[in-house]
Amino acid sequence: MEKIYITTAIPYVNGVPHVGHALDYLLADTCSRYQKMLGNDVRFQAGTDEHGNKIFQKAKELNVPVQEYVDENAKKFQDFIHLLGAEYTDFVRTTDKDHEKRVQEIWKKLSDHIYLAKYEGWYCTGCERYITDKEYEENHGVCPDHQKPYEKLAEENYYFRLADFKDKIREAISSHEILILPEFREKEILKLLDDSPDVSISRPKSQLTWGVPVPDDENQVMYVWMDALSNYITVLGYPDKDISDFWPAYAQFVGKDILRFHTILWPAMLMALGLPLPKTIVSHGMILVNGQKMSKSIGNVVDPLEVLDKHGTEAFRYYFLRHIDTFADSDFTWDKFEDAYNNELANDLGNLVQRLATMCKKNGFSLSDAPEIEISKEYQDLMNEFRFKDAFDFAWDKVQNINKKIDDKKPWVLAKENKEKELSEVLKELVTDITEVNKLLSPFLPETSDKIAKIFVNEIMPPETPLFPKK
Ligand code: MSP
DSSP: OEEEEEEEEOOSSSSSSOOHHHHHHHHHHHHHHHHHHHEEEEEEEEEOOOOOHHHHHHHHHHHHOOOHHHHHHHHHHHHHEEEEEOSSSSEETTHHHHHHHHHHHHHHHTTTEEEEEEEEEEEETTEEEEEOHHHHHHHHOOTTOOOBBBBBEEEEEEEOOGGGGGHHHHHHHHHHSSSEESTTTHHHHHHHHHOOOOOOEEETTOOOOOSSSTTOOOOOOOOOOHHHHHHHHHHHTTTSSTTEEEEEEEEEEGGGHHHHIIIIIIHHHHHTOOOOSSSEEEEEOOETTTTOOOTTTTOOOOOHHHHHHHHHHHHHHIIIIISOOOSSEEEEEEHHHHHHHIIIIIIIIIHHHHHHHHHHHHOOOOOOOOOOOOOHHHHHHHHHOOHHHHHHHHHHHHHHHHHHHHHOHHHHHHHHHHHHHHHHHHHHHHHHHHHHHHHHHTTTTHHHHHHHHHTTHHHHHOOOSSOOOOO
């Protein structure tokens, strides 16, 4: 049994959960469930990123005390993760006292690589990121993601000497000691690494109050990303506890927009701490609506709670794990969602289960022994390569093949002709097939898979209500 640690990006709590956030949780949860199915011991972290000006300003705007504001929103994220059926084991909030104390200890451990200097340049509060002059020029002074002009900063900050680690990071990425997925992003990151200056890792208290104080300097507060990235190890207890049973992480799930932090600053911090690097950083694409970025100003924001409320957890998981590409940008549209629900979940799977279970019951068929199930190598390879959508497609092909097999073998004709032995053989084959495919579906659709397993065990009983009623 292996010990597997899986992490998700911790969202800023300056708003409510949106569909984009769901991707991290669903990919990580699928991975976690698959690893558990293999018998591994999994720790699965989730959490919330609660410091920084973006959050502070939002609370002020709403006239709510900031702690109250983050408490409320952190709770919404926890509820959201539960609604998605994602089974995390650890939840970290960056305002947790334990986390704050541990981040300060981490800072002290990094001190050989930290120096004080003047920063004069640009910042984007939306991204909570320092902007290089080159980027400033390329984007004509306006953040393309937030449509806001970059702010000019001239202040004294602490810097992290990235230069101490650049060669080692380049080597770790190129040798796949830390594997970046999808692999085509590797080049992009290596280029960014070459262009990355030392990283400013604090802000003067006059500019940022809502953050972890820098140890031994009452005038400075830590830069949110230092604080946030540390969550992956503080939640395991670092540096108070030995974390070597679960660290390095098996997989860290993040969106492509924050891949740079996880493959440049994060490895540098880990190297400075003398900790091993995560094995894989899996970056997913963005969810678009009709090919466009979701944005409040366009008014095309899809509320995940509305989707969950209308169609339930399993339908949500189905769409986001199969119709949203694991690695590339993909579209959400209600039409596509509803088509997938009715034609695939309700027809291909729901009807299949109903039809087959009804046939078994009508003909008094049940399996004497639960079939031995071997998980096919092809599926395992896809899952091990984090190609979840492809693995889901692979399982779904099998669902469709069972439907074809029923149409070809026409068990109802065998029943009519009283060919009992043949009928029983066909039903046995079909039930074995569905039991096998059900296992492959279980990391994606855990609740449905549990239901199907119960329907086809011992005395086969068709479900009283369809698994996915047509809408
Ligand atoms: N707080 C940082 C992460 C710190 S991790 C140490 C952050 N927060 S976020 O709320 O902006 O994003 C959280 C996650 O949601 C990221 O993985 C991000 O890529 C993902 N998404 C946010 N919007 C998204 C879409 N529209 N589509 C897909 N994923 C998106 O970044």
